[in-house]
Amino acid sequence: MATNQIGIDQFFVSLAGFDWGADASFLAAIDALVVAAAGDPDRSRDLERRFNAVLAADTSRAAKEYACRRLCLIGTTASVPGLAALLGEPEHSHMARFALERIDAAEAAEALREAVGHLSGKLRIGMISSLAARRDAAAVPVLAPLVRAGEPELASAATFALGRIGTTEAAAALAAADDHTSPIADVVFDARISCAEQMLADGDRPAAQAVYRSLVAAGEVGPDSRRERAARFAARSGLIDALDDT
Amino acid sequence: MTFPASTRRGFIKTTAAVSASAAFAPYIITSKALGDATTPPASDRITMGGIGLGNQGSGDQRQFLGHPEVQYVAVCDVRRKWLEEARARVNERYGNSDCAVLGDFRDLLARDDIDAVHIATPDHWHSLMAIAACRSGKDIYLQKPETLTLSEGPLMLAAARGYGRVVSGGSQRVLEDYRSIVDPCWAGELGRITSIDLDPGPSSMGCYLPADATPPDIDWDLWLGPAPWGPYNAGRCDGNFGTGGNSWRSYVDYSGGHLTDWGAHNFGGALFGAGLLDQQPNEVVWHPATDGGLSAYATLVYPDGVELHCNRPAALRPRANTHSVSHERGIQLHGDGQAVAGRAVPAYRGSRGIHGDFIESVKTRERPFRDLEPAVNTMAAAHLLGIARRLQRSLRWDRAMHQFVADPQANRLLDRARREPWVL
Numbered sequence: 001m002a003t004n005q006i007g008i009d010q011f012f013v014s015l016a017g018f019d020w021g022a023d024a025s026f027l028a029a030i031d032a033l034v035v036a037a038a039g040d041p042d043r044s045r046d047l048e049r050r051f052n053a054v055l056a057a058d059t060s061r062a063a064k065e066y067a068c069r070r071l072c073l074i075g076t077t078a079s080v081p082g083l084a085a086l087l088g089e090p091e092h093s094h095m096a097r098f099a100l101e102r103i104d105a106a107e108a109a110e111a112l113r114e115a116v117g118h119l120s121g122k123l124r125i126g127m128i129s130s131l132a133a134r135r136d137a138a139a140v141p142v143l144a145p146l147v148r149a150g151e152p153e154l155a156s157a158a159t160f161a162l163g164r165i166g167t168t169e170a171a172a173a174l175a176a177a178d179d180h181t182s183p184i185a186d187v188v189f190d191a192r193i194s195c196a197e198q199m200l201a202d203g204d205r206p207a208a209q210a211v212y213r214s215l216v217a218a219g220e221v222g223p224d225s226r227r228e229r230a231a232r233f234a235a236r237s238g239l240i241d242a243l244d245d246t
Numbered sequence: 247m248t249f250p251a252s253t254r255r256g257f258i259k260t261t262a263a264v265s266a267s268a269a270f271a272p273y274i275i276t277s278k279a280l281g282d283a284t285t286p287p288a289s290d291r292i293t294m295g296g297i298g299l300g301n302q303g304s305g306d307q308r309q310f311l312g313h314p315e316v317q318y319v320a321v322c323d324v325r326r327k328w329l330e331e332a333r334a335r336v337n338e339r340y341g342n343s344d345c346a347v348l349g350d351f352r353d354l355l356a357r358d359d360i361d362a363v364h365i366a367t368p369d370h371w372h373s374l375m376a377i378a379a380c381r382s383g384k385d386i387y388l389q390k391p392e393t394l395t396l397s398e399g400p401l402m403l404a405a406a407r408g409y410g411r412v413v414s415g416g417s418q419r420v421l422e423d424y425r426s427i428v429d430p431c432w433a434g435e436l437g438r439i440t441s442i443d444l445d446p447g448p449s450s451m452g453c454y455l456p457a458d459a460t461p462p463d464i465d466w467d468l469w470l471g472p473a474p475w476g477p478y479n480a481g482r483c484d485g486n487f488g489t490g491g492n493s494w495r496s497y498v499d500y501s502g503g504h505l506t507d508w509g510a511h512n513f514g515g516a517l518f519g520a521g522l523l524d525q526q527p528n529e530v531v532w533h534p535a536t537d538g539g540l541s542a543y544a545t546l547v548y549p550d551g552v553e554l555h556c557n558r559p560a561a562l563r564p565r566a567n568t569h570s571v572s573h574e575r576g577i578q579l580h581g582d583g584q585a586v587a588g589r590a591v592p593a594y595r596g597s598r599g600i601h602g603d604f605i606e607s608v609k610t611r612e613r614p615f616r617d618l619e620p621a622v623n624t625m626a627a628a629h630l631l632g633i634a635r636r637l638q639r640s641l642r643w644d645r646a647m648h649q650f651v652a653d654p655q656a657n658r659l660l661d662r663a664r665r666e667p668w669v670l
């Protein structure tokens with residue numbers, strides 16, 4: 001046991017000094033420890049604590065990246081503060097999300113929502129991407145105002161996220177933003193289709209029908225580009241899927 | 247428009263046709279190029295563009311350029327060298343300088359005059375590009391492996407079906423390379439297929455290559471796209487077919503490795519032979535290595551009980567008999583020998599193999615041979631095996647819920663966070 005402990009300590013000393021291009025052979029040993037810790041909370045917590053120490057220390061981007069990848073698998077609420085602290089750092093934000101996005105805990109979602117409020121630019125869009133992947137219904141009030149943001153990339157990300165979240169609240173936010181004069185009107189249309197698909201998949205047929213009906217009606221006007229034709233097709237075929245099978 | 251009834255029948259009666267063939271007849275270009283006895287006039291051809299034109303992409307481009315019913319109009323890549331070579335092939339083919347050159351796929355997808363695209367980027371781009379292409383009204387020939395994660399498949403399928411797009415996967419080998427095992431299965435010579443042995447290759451690995459100076463002819467940020475940032479190194483992004491290092495197919499951020507790259511073919515061929523392309527396993531049984539020297543392997547169990555053994559040691563395999571067929575690429579199918587009716591093996595539509603099958607499907611709006619759904623099911627088998635290998639344990643898979651059963655840790659591996667600003 002003592003030898004094992006020394007071995008583990010040495011692996012993490014090596015990780016703390018690791019960088020791209022260096023000998024990476026010891027990482028396989030850490031990988032094996034992570035797999036072996038499944039079903040053993042004490043060992044898993046010990047590894048999690050060690051990975052969090054790597055995040056908190058003055059370590060390389062490569063070392064932090066590796067730690068985030070493994071926390072993606074074994075991270076718990078104990079990792080959320082350390083990961084959240086990296087969300088605003090351009091070099092580490094994505095990999096912090098790489099772990100946070102997959103940690104199925106309310107604290108992880110809360111950290112992402114909170115970061116939407118104080119970050120800007122691409123990092124803010126990253127938070128939105130992760131909230132969309134989590135289908136975080138609680139993010140709707142955070143995302144809804146962003147649909148009308150002056151930055152098209154931000155507004156598009158928030159719009160797509162609402163579509164993927166796919167709740168009635170998300171549908172309402174998207175309906176309120178459906179303005180054919182908007183520079184992202186096509187994105188809103190696509191997001192509403194995604195939203196209706198999601199509601200139908202979740203079994204809310206009436207809500208999906210309502211969205212599709214609105215989209216079919218909206219599709220009666222507008223340009224006749226390839227994109228618009230495809231969107232109109234999606235609205236009509238979606239409505240057919242959502243209608244009662246009679 | 248009003249809707250008189252909450253029924254499909256009522257809606258279909260009152261609305262214009264929703265026929266995909268009516269809505270998506272190929273775009274009519276205005277070129278005055280005239281056809282001949284074998285080539286339709288340009289105005290009747292399917293306009294195409296290509297995204298990702300390195301190794302496999304250049305091969306696909308040559309196939310489509312040689313198709314008499316295709317008018318190739320635009321090329322897109324993040325590498326200047328490949329872009330120029332791809333443009334030269336198009337302009338040489340048509341004897342002009344009309345081919346558009348684009349560095350960002352979004353600019354290509356925004357063009358309204360393009361009917362269809364072929365995509366042969368590294369795998370980490372497939373889902374984002376395919377979904378965006380569906381939304382922009384393009385049909386898609388998408389190189390295999392079509393997905394990088396399990397979660398991507400349903401999203402891509404929803405986009406393809408919802409927007410009425412023809413999407414063909416890019417494994418030409420499934421129908422062409424495995425006939426020696428597929429034909430006897432479909433002829434009923436083996437009886438009901440009860441088990442399969444397959445030898446998938448290794449999974450991809452982490453990339454820890456050192457930083458090199460980024461050459462000026464590559465848009466490195468766009469090459470990485472939704473994948474984690476990593477320093478430029480030629481070995482990280484080279485386009486050769488190797489999976490043992492020094493190629494993007496070796497690394498987990500961009501590929502599932504040999505497991506999914508050749509797996510797209512080999513799982514596809516085996517599942518095609520067994521008639522399982524419409525299914526996904528509901529269980530992966532992990533068999534650890536034994537003290538007796540047998541190496542670890544896994545068994546994918548399909549809903550009707552067919553077992554697909556992956557890398558099963560030879561000592562455990564049934565002895566080949568008259569109800570078994572084998573393929574040199576490590577595939578064996580075993581039947582029960584009971585009489586079953588034979589069926590005709592499906593064929594490509596049109597001419598010129600899988601590329602021609604795609605073109606014909608674009609015209610007819612029928613589903614191509616490697617339609618996205620069997621492609622997603624094929625890749626699901628490979629991904630499920632990959633996750634079982636990584637976790638070294640058995641897993642139960644709920645296809646309808648798209649979740650592992652009672653295994654939150656495995657569910658973390660369904661997908662991965664995308665680098666900003668990419669949103670799936």
